[in-house]
Amino acid sequence: MVQGAVDAVKAERTSSGPDEPVVAFEHVSLAFDDKVILKDVSFTLNSGHTKIILGASGAGKSITLKIILGLLKPDAGAVWVNGQRVDQLTEEAMMAVRANLGMVFQEGALFDSLTVRENVGYRLYEESDQPLEAVDRRVQEVLGWVGLSEFIDRMPSALSGGQRRRVAIARAMTSKPKIILYDEATTGLDPITATTVDDEIIKLRDLEEVSSIVVTHQLRDAFYVATRTAERTKDGKIRIGTADRDKERETEFLMLREGLIVFEGDAEALRNSKDEYLRTFLS
Numbered sequence: 001m002v003q004g005a006v007d008a009v010k011a012e013r014t015s016s017g018p019d020e021p022v023v024a025f026e027h028v029s030l031a032f033d034d035k036v037i038l039k040d041v042s043f044t045l046n047s048g049h050t051k052i053i054l055g056a057s058g059a060g061k062s063i064t065l066k067i068i069l070g071l072l073k074p075d076a077g078a079v080w081v082n083g084q085r086v087d088q089l090t091e092e093a094m095m096a097v098r099a100n101l102g103m104v105f106q107e108g109a110l111f112d113s114l115t116v117r118e119n120v121g122y123r124l125y126e127e128s129d130q131p132l133e134a135v136d137r138r139v140q141e142v143l144g145w146v147g148l149s150e151f152i153d154r155m156p157s158a159l160s161g162g163q164r165r166r167v168a169i170a171r172a173m174t175s176k177p178k179i180i181l182y183d184e185a186t187t188g189l190d191p192i193t194a195t196t197v198d199d200e201i202i203k204l205r206d207l208e209e210v211s212s213i214v215v216t217h218q219l220r221d222a223f224y225v226a227t228r229t230a231e232r233t234k235d236g237k238i239r240i241g242t243a244d245r246d247k248e249r250e251t252e253f254l255m256l257r258e259g260l261i262v263f264e265g266d267a268e269a270l271r272n273s274k275d276e277y278l279r280t281f282l283s
Helices: 061-068 091-098 116-120 122-127 132-145 161-173 191-207 219-227 267-272 276-282
Strands: 023-032 035-045 050-055 076-081 101-104 179-183 211-215 228-232 238-242 251-257 260-265
Touching: 023 061, 035 050, 035 061, 035 076, 035 251, 035 260, 050 061, 050 219, 061 076, 061 179, 061 211, 101 161, 116 122, 116 132, 116 161, 122 132, 132 161, 161 179, 161 191, 179 191, 191 211, 191 219, 191 228, 191 238, 219 228, 219 251, 219 267, 251 267, 251 276, 260 267, 260 276, 267 276
Parallel strands: 050 211, 050 251, 101 179, 179 211
Antiparallel strands: 023 035, 023 076, 228 238, 251 260
């Protein structure tokens, strides 16, 4: 388990400064009855960076996201999100924290009875006092970002699996959150379609400076996100290319095993690890 980053997190923090992590776990533990889910887990996510959480089924990956969202409270430890200690917040106070969080689920979790427009704008329609015209402009903007403007009035049932995931990403980014959490966002998709979803994660990180936590067991997608970068060309188009070494270091892998962190580091360090369990997992 890596402690250096944790020591830099001050317990008295009340607001998130420019150099402070946007997410921090400090010695977090959680168990359901006799089953230990997380045990003394500590890590940080810096602004504009990506943390990719790997691990076998039941290792605690998705539970970590639920703790960040305040849907579960740890038995011990502290959890900070955008400068707020969320493990101590009431549900009402947590709503303000969630306003700066976006979530993309494995199946997209779209409302089947609503159009793409209504799905993407749902949070703003329901939770903001913005005029309908302003919300509609934002919906069109984010659908253009993910390349699905022409699908705005379609029902989710008329979309492919990859399109549904991209609509889910558009919905997550509608309120301009600082952090987006991805829970198995490419599971069940073919490699080509999965890449279109990966590209959206990369674009948001590199062009919109969105911090992200990506839970996945898809190693191809994990390494793709970690080793690629997005940039705008002179003609305004977006190009996905190979990240240089400094950029690659901004994405870290975190491997969970039986509730413990057994690895934390960048793509190169993971590839070069001699740990027998990691080598078996990567194979």
